[in-house]
Amino acid sequence: MLNFNAIHSRIQYLRIAYLKLGLQWLAAIVISAIILGCSEPQLTNSAFKGQTMGTFYDIKVAHFPLTTSEQSSIHAEIDRRLEQVNEQMSTYRSHSELSRFNLSPTVNNFPVSEGTAKVVAESIRIHEITSGAFDVTLGPLVNLWGFGPDNLPQQKPTTAMIETAMSRVGIQHLSNTKHTLSKNIDSLYVDLSGIAKGYGADVIAEYLASLGIENYIVGLGGDLRAKGINANNLGWQIAIEKASTTEHSVQHVVAVGDNAIVTSGSYRNYYDLNDERFSHTIDPTTGQPAQHNLVSVTVIHPSAMTADGFATAFMAMGEEQAMRLARQQKLAVYMIYKSGDSFKEMFTEEFSPFFQPDEH
Incomplete structure (x- = not known):
């Protein structure tokens, strides 16, 4: 010791x-x-x-x-x-707590660690705040589009395949206590990769x-x-990276203080299939990769878990809806979005104090 x-x-x-x-x-x-x-x-x-x-x-x-x-x-x-x-x-380990829960049929009070239950509880809270934009039960859709443990699809999923996957989705089927998880449909699949x-x-x-x-x-x-x-x-000084698939360069440098900072972006985590590009962020309303102009979201918050969840949710929502909610929630949020052939930025009032003095 x-x-x-x-x-x-x-x-x-x-x-x-x-x-x-x-x-x-x-x-x-x-x-x-x-x-x-x-x-x-x-x-x-x-x-x-x-x-x-x-x-x-x-x-x-x-x-x-x-x-x-x-x-x-x-x-x-x-x-x-x-x-x-x-x-x-x-979800890549078949014997993990979450994988065993996912493989179980309808179950009440499935025993899990306090850590797993805590992350699920925060996921449910963020889901409610974002009106469903953050949904940890999107696992079947994440896997269908090739962003989970399964291999990339050889062809674009059909409407029928998407509808089948969406029938297994819904955070209303998931609940927790401090040490347990429950689900009321057999096929519910929980994926915590957006917050874990x-x-x-x-x-x-x-x-x-x-x-x-x-x-x-x-x-x-x-x-x-x-x-x-x-x-x-x-x-500590943290660089926010420019939205680019070809280079690593700095957009801004921020001093985060005693906080967490999380960036979620679609400009690198994607694949091309038959001349179409699919990003890893799934829109819960359509069951398909999100289609909007938002390419990067940075959230500063005392908790990295909470920042991670909100950054994931905002990427699914798009710039206008996400910025409106971020301002309502008084969150420190910075976004980069595409406008024509260029990139533009916007941020909440709460994010401003973190910029270096010579930047804004």
Whole structure:
């Protein structure tokens, strides 16, 4: 066991600069710390990287001296906790809690972990707020269009195939308690991919906080959660990527403070079939990939799970409806949408304070 209470009493805090650019991480790490009474060299700043949930995670911890063995122990615990989320909510694992629930016939009080029930509860709440734009029971449609565990379709799904899949959809068939899930139709299939990565980022952020770490950034795919300051005496600075399929470049840089930031976009997660392009965002009203001009949504919120859910919902709604709801809910939201041959932006009043002073 690591004696973190003893470590805390001997810490000299420094600062670390960090920038996330799309899915590319740029970091400048200054290592300078002494923990009195320890013979093993101490690292003031630490990085933890790996793979989970079909993507990569990249975590930076600043101003927290750790020995190499302590780093290894924390890294192992990060992997363990993310693996636990996979075991709870992955639809790619037949033995996960969610997969076993999906394979069950009509069932009441199917036992699940508190984590799975928590994510389902937040999914139901966001579904209600967005008037159904966020629906975790869209799994049959996600799979039909080739964005789930199944392979890409060889031809565009027919109207009959879409109608059959939609007959298995409906969040009204799903309910939960703190430790159980229930469904009242056999074929209900729950897919938490639009919110689970955000929950995973929250899990790791809360773990780091439990160790007394006050300066960190957790990146899990496009979901990030940050706390504290960097080496330039500033908050963590996060780049919002331009909507482009051919290059990685920066649209804006924002200072998120002690918050999560999640970006959902359709400009890379798509496929072409018979001269038609299909994005991964499914419109619950049509059962087909969403057709609108919104290409990217960024949400800042204290919870990465909540930001993830809203970003997914807004991508399904389109720019006008999504912006109207974001303003009603007083959410910090930034959007990029296509207008003719160019891209334009809009954002809520709540998002404005996060821009760098020289940007807006």
